[in-house]
Amino acid sequence: MQEGQRYCRKCLLREMDEAEYFKNMYDYIARLPHEDKVSDEEYERRLSICKGCDYLLQGMCRLCGCYVEMRAVMKVRGCPDIPDRWKA
Amino acid sequence: MAKLLINTERKLSKISKEIYGHFSEHLGRCIYEGIYVGEDSPIENVNGMRTDVVEALKAIKVPVLRWPGGCFADEYHWEDGIGPKEERKTIINTHWGGVVEDNSFGTHEYFELCRQLGCKTYVNGNLGSGTVREMSEWVEYMTFKGVSPMAKLRAENGHEEPWKVDYFGVGNENWGCGGNMTPEYYANEYRRYQTYVRDYSQHSMDPQEHIKPSILKVCCGPNVDDYEWTRGVLETCFRHSEGSPHGFMDGLSLHYYVHPEGWVKKGSATDFDEKVWYKTLSKALYMDELIRRHGAIMDEFDPNKEIAMIVDEWGTWFTVEPGTNPGFLYQQNTIRDALVAGITLNIFNKHSDRVRMANIAQIVNVLQAMLLTEGDKMIKTPTYHIFDMYKCHQDAQLVESWIDTKTIGLEEEYMVPNLTESVSIGEDGKLHITVTNLSVEEASEIDAVIDCRVSSVTGEIVTGEMHEMNTFEDPGRVQLQKFDAVEMNEKGLRFVAPPCSVLHLTVEMA
Ligand code: SF4
Numbered sequence: 001m002q003e004g005q006r007y008c009r010k011c012l013l014r015e016m017d018e019a020e021y022f023k024n025m026y027d028y029i030a031r032l033p034h035e036d037k038v039s040d041e042e043y044e045r046r047l048s049i050c051k052g053c054d055y056l057l058q059g060m061c062r063l064c065g066c067y068v069e070m071r072a073v074m075k076v077r078g079c080p081d082i083p084d085r086w087k088a
Numbered sequence: 089m090a091k092l093l094i095n096t097e098r099k100l101s102k103i104s105k106e107i108y109g110h111f112s113e114h115l116g117r118c119i120y121e122g123i124y125v126g127e128d129s130p131i132e133n134v135n136g137m138r139t140d141v142v143e144a145l146k147a148i149k150v151p152v153l154r155w156p157g158g159c160f161a162d163e164y165h166w167e168d169g170i171g172p173k174e175e176r177k178t179i180i181n182t183h184w185g186g187v188v189e190d191n192s193f194g195t196h197e198y199f200e201l202c203r204q205l206g207c208k209t210y211v212n213g214n215l216g217s218g219t220v221r222e223m224s225e226w227v228e229y230m231t232f233k234g235v236s237p238m239a240k241l242r243a244e245n246g247h248e249e250p251w252k253v254d255y256f257g258v259g260n261e262n263w264g265c266g267g268n269m270t271p272e273y274y275a276n277e278y279r280r281y282q283t284y285v286r287d288y289s290q291h292s293m294d295p296q297e298h299i300k301p302s303i304l305k306v307c308c309g310p311n312v313d314d315y316e317w318t319r320g321v322l323e324t325c326f327r328h329s330e331g332s333p334h335g336f337m338d339g340l341s342l343h344y345y346v347h348p349e350g351w352v353k354k355g356s357a358t359d360f361d362e363k364v365w366y367k368t369l370s371k372a373l374y375m376d377e378l379i380r381r382h383g384a385i386m387d388e389f390d391p392n393k394e395i396a397m398i399v400d401e402w403g404t405w406f407t408v409e410p411g412t413n414p415g416f417l418y419q420q421n422t423i424r425d426a427l428v429a430g431i432t433l434n435i436f437n438k439h440s441d442r443v444r445m446a447n448i449a450q451i452v453n454v455l456q457a458m459l460l461t462e463g464d465k466m467i468k469t470p471t472y473h474i475f476d477m478y479k480c481h482q483d484a485q486l487v488e489s490w491i492d493t494k495t496i497g498l499e500e501e502y503m504v505p506n507l508t509e510s511v512s513i514g515e516d517g518k519l520h521i522t523v524t525n526l527s528v529e530e531a532s533e534i535d536a537v538i539d540c541r542v543s544s545v546t547g548e549i550v551t552g553e554m555h556e557m558n559t560f561e562d563p564g565r566v567q568l569q570k571f572d573a574v575e576m577n578e579k580g581l582r583f584v585a586p587p588c589s590v591l592h593l594t595v596e597m598a
Contacts, residue, residue, distance in 0.1 A: 025410060029411075062121075064117075066413075069411075070412075079463075080463030082464055
């Protein structure tokens with residue numbers, strides 16, 4: 001195996017390029033089938049709720065580990081809090 | 089027709105139940121959210137531990153749980169995680185996603201979790217950035233019975249009685265995140281630190297406890313194929329070690345992950361083609377060579393196999409699910425993961441004379457997890473069902489078996505045998521056969537020739553199209569199903585293993 005012998009999980013994080021990760025995420029959102037996504041209004045409504053939520057940490061929901069800009073766009077996803085904060 | 093030969097008269101080695109062990113790190117949502125939600129959570133819990141998760145894990149008979157890391161172990165200072173919760177130190181977990189670690193899950197909570205699971209304990213100490221005194225006092229805090237400063241502190245924090253530490257890891261990945269050490273340097277440090285991992289059971293009044301050391305010490309072993317590390321550490325640990333049995337250690341660890349596209353890119357957990365399927369499975373099979381070659385070096389120093397090989401990190405490691413924190417290592421789990429688990433566990437069973445513990449990474453929400461959670465929802469992954477199926481092998485007696493295979497695959501470099509198997513006689517006196525069929529499309533008819541008369545057989549199976557998985561929207565797609573297409577005959581059994589399947593037959597012998 002040509003994999004590095006003495007690399008561990010921590011080393012990887014240090015090497016990670018964040019900007020590229022977020023670009024990939026936005027490309028992924030753009031490629032999602034239209035029917036799987038919520039409307040623009042619903043998307044903004046969900047994000048505004050996240051913005052006022054204590055579980056939001058640097059764009060990520062601490063309860064589920066998802067970046068909310070990704071999670072909020074998907075129809076099937078809910079807010080993981082109990083009760084669901086996105087449910088009007 | 090493939091022949092499967094089983095010789096029940098030839099008993100080879102005991103399959104330690106700890107081979108079916110697990111790993112939980114302060115990483116992503118493994119401990120926090122996945123296991124521990126706190127007593128005030130709206131999610132049903134007992135002393136802060138999620139009831140749904142504990143119940144699901146009890147059902148697969150988790151035998152041992154490694155904690156608190158991983159890389160986290162070598163930066164963990166145990167004193168931060170004891171005492172009143174509101175006074176515990178809050179730190180940033182710089183290793184994993186930069187989230188706040190409030191230390192609300194610490195030593196007491198870990199032992200409470202193991203109590204609820206009914207499992208053995210495997211605590212990993214901090215050699216990389218901790219002191220000898222810190223490690224020594226932690227062991228005293230956890231295990232000393234009687235009057236001592238640390239025992240007093242434990243009692244003040246609400247636990248009068250000592251706990252039982254079954255395994256203690258002296259550092260983790262010290263070739264990397266645990267200090268970037270050379271084998272010789274680590275081995276000398278290991279010798280020094282482990283001296284102060286005192287076995288307080290020697291002070292016990294119970295004569296039974298004097299027979300065996302109570303805490304089994306685990307020395308940091310190699311990553312993947314780093315044979316130089318294995319040899320270097322053993323050489324230094326065995327030098328001038330007269331009077332101290334087997335190089336001051338009871339176990340030597342090995343870490344190996346399967347990432348189909350390599351270390352940097354890894355590859356998607358759910359989006360892959362047949363080429364990547366075989367590539368992944370061939371990388372899972374590589375575990376066999378790693379055990380044999382590291383085992384051969386261990387044999388030179390320890391021919392009686394007194395030191396256990398402990399594969400305390402293994403499993404699939406894919407690119408994280410899109411849109412999730414890359415530091416959380418959250419990935420989905422498909423039929424491909426079920427095959428990786430079945431293949432690897434068959435390999436461990438077959439090497440159970442040397443491999444006596446393994447800990448898949450990790451138990452909930454991280455890497456090849458058993459369970460995934462989201463808020464109050466929980467799903468069981470295909471890998472969970474394999475651990476459920478294979479629990480029959482825990483503490484069973486491995487017996488000789490051989491299966492006739494053919495080589496399949498799409499790329500020369502990643503060809504695999506179409507079948508793997510392992511067979512044991514369980515504590516229930518029954519014969520347990522586990523078989524994996526690695527082929528994407530071809531079923532295999534198997535003729536099992538057994539050296540005793542079969543009086544009854546039952547079966548269970550995990551199978552499906554290679555991408556199938558359980559999701560929060562569709563949690564029951566991959567399940568453990570009944571498998572009854574088995575024919576008994578005078579020589580043994582005949583059955584057909586479907587493509588992409590892992591199956592288990594329970595055989596009663598006349
Ligand atoms: S998804 Fe829910 S819990 Fe998470 S940040 Fe948004 S509102 Fe808060």
